[in-house]
Amino acid sequence: MPLLRTLVHALFAAFMFCGSPLAAQSLQEVLLPHQAEVEKASRRTVDAVVEDLLASGLPQVPQFLENWQNKNVWMRKADGAFFYVEDRGDDLALLDMTTLAPVGTAGKNEMTQLKPNSGVRAVIAVALVQFQLSDPDPERRKAALQAIERDPDPEQLAPLRKAIETETDDAILARKVTLERLLTARFGATSEIRVEAIEALAGRLSVETRAALNPMVTTTRAAFAVPPDGLNIAEELDPGSEGFSNDQAYDLLVAEGFAPPAISRAARNEALVTNIRNGMAGTIPVAQLNTEDARDAAYAELAAAGTVPLRLTDQGREEAIAAHVFYDIYTEPDAAVTDAARAALASIDTKVGLYQTFDLLLDGISLASIYFLAAIGLAITFGVMRVINMAHGEFIMMGAYTGYVVQLFIADYTLSLLVALPLAFAVTFAAGVAMERLVIRHLYKRPLETLLATFGISIALQQIAKNIFGTQARPLTAPGWLDGAWVMNDVVSISYIRIAIFVLGLAFLLLLLFILNRTRLGLEVRAVTQNPSMAASMGINPARINMMTFGLGSGIAGIAGVAIGLYAKVTSELGSDYIVQSFMTVVVGGVGNIWGTLLGATMIGNLQKLIEWFNPSNTLAAQTYMILFIILFIQFRPRGIIALKGRAAGD
Structure with missing residues (x-):
């Protein structure tokens, strides 16, 4: 080799x-x-x-x-x-x-x-x-570009420009061109060349671009006895104004040698005590040092004799400040370069703001798709049966554990995912049917007892999961093709898992719309939802529809559990993290309406992400604010975004 x-x-x-x-x-x-x-x-x-x-x-x-x-x-x-x-x-x-x-x-x-x-x-x-830069090995060329990015030098411009002429790899060529523009902006031979390079960088959002432009608009603060000539001044400062106090101005004068260091009253008094001789501070008896003016006079006398450092009075400080001018001065001496850099950064900041908004919207839609998957099963059972199922989160947990168990037997993560999705539906569908037949059917039209019963079942299912799988989090590994993220630029990115969950949520939306609007089962479900007694008189068995509906809602929760488990830790408390949001989604969207559930999930997901953006370090506070907002929302629209119409609206 x-x-x-x-x-x-x-x-x-x-x-x-x-x-x-x-x-x-x-x-x-x-x-x-x-x-x-x-x-x-x-x-x-x-x-x-x-x-x-x-x-x-x-x-x-x-x-x-x-x-x-x-x-x-x-x-x-x-x-x-x-x-x-x-x-x-x-x-x-x-x-x-x-x-x-x-x-x-x-x-x-x-x-x-x-x-x-x-x-x-x-x-x-x-x-x-x-x-x-022109090595036949592409990896060595990339390494050379990284070395230049870490430690740019004007001597690297010439070989970089020569290497651009012979580059054949499009991706590496783009990096070389960008890097050449960055180096030219910093080290170009003339102002015109640098400005041209800066203007070419105006639309680029990379961190390297901003890192190269920011030093060109950095400033240093300076004081002068007379207004300076030939400096690239960013701003003239007014002492006493907002952002530049008199104390800051005087400290700057001291730092640049235009004024003596400030001496506090405590330091003045300590100096007087130190220099008392025979009951006198200078020529002033100690008994007369009972006023601030007398102490100032005694200190001034000692300072004139060279015993203590000179101390300006408040009036002297104000006169010193008034006798000088203060500026923020660009470290870059060329005004044309700083003007171009400021314009380029302003353009970049505008684009960054727009892309950050788009990125926030993507995060909100991603979270909304998760809430939709978690809540759609609850919306079906709540809308048709008027059953408040507090164990709905545990069906999500069961689905996640089903995916984990499948991966224990099928090592291929893609195949295991394809098996886990229908199996999770089957397991939770069966569990939902069993729960409806054994418990729920005996508690219809008794909402308080139903709530307590399902809450007890929820606790029991959590404990069973702990007994079987333990309290340690279990991994549900995503296939390799779901690793990483779709990166649009340095601002916008979204993980492939979130995209997959969004696609899965969209697929279930379309599937449920088809079932409810194009199949006999959907017709019967809608009939029972509108008027159970009339549906029964038309030959529809409400008990069977309730059982099938509860099983369907539970099965969808199981599939949601597999999807959520791909990026969240699978524990017995997994469902508890989503049950509150699921109920809020259903209530805000409108009970028993798929489109309402979709709108409710979209509203809650985007609202939560927006609140987290304002307070990113405290997600608990974000959820609290979100709940308060929803309580306020319900006061004005108690039936949700899309309220049921007809007889069902009065139930």
Whole structure:
């Protein structure tokens, strides 16, 4: 591999330096005149060595620079010749720097290892950039770009521009062009060139772009006895105004040597006590130091004698401040550059704000899709049966644990997910039917007893889950194709799992709309929802519809559990985290209406994300504010966003 890499470097360097007048020299011949500079290299002397190496056009130069940077170049003390070495214990195997062939051995006492310091290695790294930017290996080109991004230097502009001309990879080319614009904006030869580069960066949202432009609009605060000329002034400051108090102005005068340090009254009094001699502070008796004016006068007398530092009075401070002018001055001296940078940053900030709003909307829609999946089953059972099922969250938990158990037996995460979704529906459907047949059917039209019974079932199911799976969180691993996120730019991104949950929620919305509007079961469900007695007189069995509806709602909760478990930890309390939001979604949207549930989930999801955006460090507070908002909302619209019409509305 080293030999192959040498040949690649040789071909590349021969291409870059074709026709060089020094190409006939060997690497040893180039280095020997710089023996002392190479042996004891410093930041001050290494430039000449590197310049001669690059000018030689030798194909071995990149490899030599890398070895020198990595402390793998040795010098023979006897004749000053340079070698690469292989350590063989007591002896060193010497390798020719041109052919890498062994040329003998030497003891360690006969050789000197070259150990360049950090400053020399930095110079070598800059020199290597021009080779690495056009290296045949794309990974080495990317590494070179990363090195420039970490430590930009004006010397890197020329090789970067040359490397752009020969780049064939579109992604790397885009990075090179952007980086060239960034370096030109900072290190361009003229103001016009820099402004042109800055204007080209105006629409880019990358962190690197903002990091390059921000230093151009940074300011320093300074005080002057007379207004300055030739400075790039950002703003003239008015002492005593908002953001620049008199104390800040005086501190600035002290820092720049225009005024003595402020001395507090306590420090003044301490100085007076220290300098009392024979009952006198200067020429003033201690008995007379009972007023602020007397203490000021005594201190001023001591200061005039050089005993204590000079202290300005309040009037003196005001006069000192009034005698000076204060400015925020750009660290960038060129006004055209700062104007262009400010305009570019303003444009970027506007786009960032728009994209942040879009990103917040995506987060809200993503959370809304989760709430919709969690609540849609509850909306069906609550809308048809008027049953407040406090165990609905535990059906979500059962679905998540079903997915976990499936993955114990099926190692392929994609296949296990495809199996887990219908199996979770079947398990929770069966559990829902059993619950309805054994408990719920005996408690119809008794909402308080139903609530207490389902709450007890909820606690029992949680305890059963703890007994079976323990209290430790269990992993439900997503397939590899759901890893990562869709990244639009440096501001907007959303995980693939959230996208998948959104698609799943949309699929269930369409499926339920089809079932309720296009199938006999849906017709019977709607009939029972509107008027159970009339539906029964038409030959529909309300008890069967209630059972099927409860099972369907429970089955959908199980599928929601699998989806939620892909990004949340699967524990026995998983369902408890979503039951409150599920009920709020149903109530806000309108009981028994799928479209209302969708709108309720959208409203609650976006509202929660909006509140979290204002208070990102406290999600509990965000949920509290959201509940308060919903309570207020219900006061004005007690039947929800989409209220039931007809006879069912009066039930």
